[in-house]
Amino acid sequence: MSKKLKKIGVMTSGGDSPGMNAAIRAVVRTCAYYHVDCVGYYRGFQGMIAGDSTPLTARSVRNTINQGGTILQSARSKEFMTKEGRAKAAANLKKEGVDAMILIGGDGTFTGGQVFSKEHNFPVIGVPGTIDNDIFGTHYTIGYDTALNTVIEAIDKIRDTASSHNRLFFVEVMGRDAGFIALNTGIGAGAEEILIPEEDLGLDRLLDSLERSRRAGKTSSIVVVSEGDKIGKNVFELAEYVKENLPFYDARVTVLGHIQRGGRPSCFDRVLASRLSVKAVELLLDGKRDLMVGMMNNEIESCSLDQALKGKHNINKDLLRISEILST
Amino acid sequence: MSKKLKKIGVMTSGGDSPGMNAAIRAVVRTCAYYHVDCVGYYRGFQGMIAGDSTPLTARSVRNTINQGGTILQSARSKEFMTKEGRAKAAANLKKEGVDAMILIGGDGTFTGGQVFSKEHNFPVIGVPGTIDNDIFGTHYTIGYDTALNTVIEAIDKIRDTASSHNRLFFVEVMGRDAGFIALNTGIGAGAEEILIPEEDLGLDRLLDSLERSRRAGKTSSIVVVSEGDKIGKNVFELAEYVKENLPFYDARVTVLGHIQRGGRPSCFDRVLASRLSVKAVELLLDGKRDLMVGMMNNEIESCSLDQALKGKHNINKDLLRISEILST
Amino acid sequence: MSKKLKKIGVMTSGGDSPGMNAAIRAVVRTCAYYHVDCVGYYRGFQGMIAGDSTPLTARSVRNTINQGGTILQSARSKEFMTKEGRAKAAANLKKEGVDAMILIGGDGTFTGGQVFSKEHNFPVIGVPGTIDNDIFGTHYTIGYDTALNTVIEAIDKIRDTASSHNRLFFVEVMGRDAGFIALNTGIGAGAEEILIPEEDLGLDRLLDSLERSRRAGKTSSIVVVSEGDKIGKNVFELAEYVKENLPFYDARVTVLGHIQRGGRPSCFDRVLASRLSVKAVELLLDGKRDLMVGMMNNEIESCSLDQALKGKHNINKDLLRISEILST
């Protein structure tokens, strides 16, 4: 392994996701294992610009693997989108003696990192951390699995009331422009319908399907709606529309909101975060740079940040078929 | 004990709450224990009017003690508010040979039950089941303790994001016109402010308090808002108002909604439901009627439905003081 | 209020219980609120002897209310049972300027505190923190409610396997010499039998009851056994005995063990810990000493440490009756 690297920096950026602390911990401990210094920057690019950092040792990250959120905090930085902002960050890293940065976050984080790397010839490695799972180059992002469980536990609770009261519930879940969360939790929670941005079923088909359910004897139903759904109505308008057209149903709306970002990470996310982050450090020590680590087919791989940013992680269309069969 | 009762009916009415199944189970098994028949009516008063019932034996309620919702379903019935509706219900009960009814629900349920009992000289006993805890004559209603835990688990998750992003979160919780849920979960989740209907702090005091928190170095905050809060703004307007006046804060809103009604009941609620319901059956067998059972000072007591409906269950004002001390 | 107190110490001792951190936090913040200094001693009496302490401010206890265990750690101290040990502790407290101590723990903790208080004329207040609920002078101890929920969640899981395989499970739960946990979780989990130290049912009655269950068509059963049960056999011998006498049953044993002590505290425990600890500080500021705070009939009260140590907190025998009725 290359001996040139003496100090690696790490930060978290964008929306927080469960498992980010497990990722930070693994970066720190892998550095310790290879006798490389490690420094954490607070609030993502913002802390790099402000020079707001802290040395991290194996002990700094004790008892963090099971904590939600991120001990390094996160933020979105407008200043980093400017040449001046990035120059300040580069100067701070140089002053601190940091040789490379590990960036834990999503699309926006990697875009910033890529520009920065080229502009200042500074090695970076991206670690995909977001609940949305919308990153090309990895089958799973850190936090996604935990969010799935948070959502189905919430829908299981809503199902209790739906069944008890013969109600139709529209449950809005996160996912930005991607339907991963909606599609998988819809199947997992046994939803009668799933609305995702990747597939516009149309309002008529929704009404047809609910009408068919009712005739088949179903008195309560759950419809999972992705926040990025393109059906042209928000979830409240959707519920109103259905109420008007299918007065049989007592329709209600629940927007799950920010509970989906927090909570103790699942085992899957802790192990994923650990494996990805060990790899990220080892790639840097091997002289590699400007890559994103990912889990493809259960193995830890890497691709260029370019590929990660240009590619699109598509949902598995077969899941739509599964969903239709199972809501029979 | 009186030997006159041969068949007892049971139903759940109003909003469902975790532990209603434990209550039904205890009614059924206590009937079995005393060799009295038991019959369940579906969808509350609605099922009584429709004659929609099912015989219940010890086996019918196996593996239900830990299930949320209510296996007898629930509903609000407009027809039962009419003399004709109640006459239909009375006729059905007579036809079925039901000698007395146990009504599991809240205020509305007990009001209906009381009118019915007087009009048709029909014995009823109320069992307080609602997450709102707003019933006089019992320190705890069935489902309240579970709802408290559901809420703090949700706020714990939101806290992860609040801390990671330096955000101010307004979290709206249920409770109708009572602040029990908001006050207790506010203390339990370590909220910086708690807004309840029983105490109008005023908007100025809220701004002052948040400003003081900020100066004391707090960068994130949780404000728990009761749905019945009388501050004159809904939770979204409140957040907007604070954003305008305290631009420092990145304020967000989460409305917890229906997840608060569902879920597996806590041990406290299962034991409470069991004790109250055994008592309800035994009171009927003892020739008592038109009472509500309740837990006062850890003992199972009863009061007249009249008292339960006229009295007001007040929040413990000392908890407001506790909350202020602890958000120091 | 008395102005004489300048510095209050706090420690946790004995077995840890969920909510101890909420109690520490409330002590610290109440001190801050009343402008009194606060210092924490590590590992209970052991830290007092060693002079191992840390100043605690409102910020030291941020984000601890929802954490299990105790940030001040806990231990049992043999040295504190000696006059010399206690003298060292007294000297350390004097040197540090500590005017009074708040002791969070159980029986053993209060016994040590009482001896110490008399010997060195040093004011102490006890706060009952133990999952066992075996303290006189309070209806609930901190951690007990959380342990109940941990146990029923575990038994709910075991019930899945018991039902799927027609098995009889013996589940051993904690509680030392008291049956509170076993009795309440037994009812809450719908156990067929509950064995507690306070009531020796005898082995014959257990066999009779299981035989009756089988004849009534039950193919799976849960028996909850308190660790302090006096039936003369440990839980493994018990299972063997039943297997020999009732070969119909495929009997298994699960000892829940230390998972019962940990985990995030329930809302009930967080609020209880907060209220008890605010009161403890206020009693000291009022010039009171050598008391234990407790919750009696939903109100925070206090009694002398003497009373707390001499009295016995009895189980509610009516719960045994409830359990018998419900396992019909």
Place this chain on the structure above:
Amino acid sequence: MSKKLKKIGVMTSGGDSPGMNAAIRAVVRTCAYYHVDCVGYYRGFQGMIAGDSTPLTARSVRNTINQGGTILQSARSKEFMTKEGRAKAAANLKKEGVDAMILIGGDGTFTGGQVFSKEHNFPVIGVPGTIDNDIFGTHYTIGYDTALNTVIEAIDKIRDTASSHNRLFFVEVMGRDAGFIALNTGIGAGAEEILIPEEDLGLDRLLDSLERSRRAGKTSSIVVVSEGDKIGKNVFELAEYVKENLPFYDARVTVLGHIQRGGRPSCFDRVLASRLSVKAVELLLDGKRDLMVGMMNNEIESCSLDQALKGKHNINKDLLRISEILST
């Protein structure tokens, strides 16, 4: 698709695992979708021998997707190991008009199924359901992901006490002869050491490692031990051995036991069970037989039962390396 199949049977066999109900539900609903009859056999092969079955329609499986255990119950059958037993089963299936069976279970289930299929020329498809993840031909078995989460939640709780009391905990987890559960939960829970059957570290290495941890300032530790560990001592002997050799540590043992088999399935397991079972039915309808469905590289595939039984699903040795790095 082949039109010959008119009726498909389904059963669960071997140890129950979370997600088996989601699998049954998906079999039933896929049959309904393709207008094929479906019948469930109780208690695995035992029910086939006894002719103990029930017709299953889309409605029979409502609200089961989130339930642990198996509504068809499970058992191990000695009689099915005999030619006579299998002949009885074949006769029953013929009488009932069942054309093919879907067998949900593990190794033992598939072995039985394969013999039966050859002996009676009867089509079967295996669906891998076991928490142990020890089946060749699938990266994940149904129930494994849920078990991982159950275990880390338990260890998180134990960690609270370990940290509070400076203790060393040995936690025994399930997994039969495979270390999947121990290895992944060990990493996920941040265990200091992981003992699995696939790698005998030797007792000396364990002592060395714990001694090194202590010198590095760790005062508490978790060692995860697989039930099938080959170190030559059971977990209690292991703890004794360490106590004798490292008296510094206050070592304790927790055997997690049957809680690992139960509980609500994770989203991952619900989706996995759904996908595998839809495929199983579709393979039969396509005229395929004697296969096992599995998830390889996130896609649903199939292999012959022969291959599934002869192959060995190996742990990812890289995880051992990760574990060593992270316990630095």
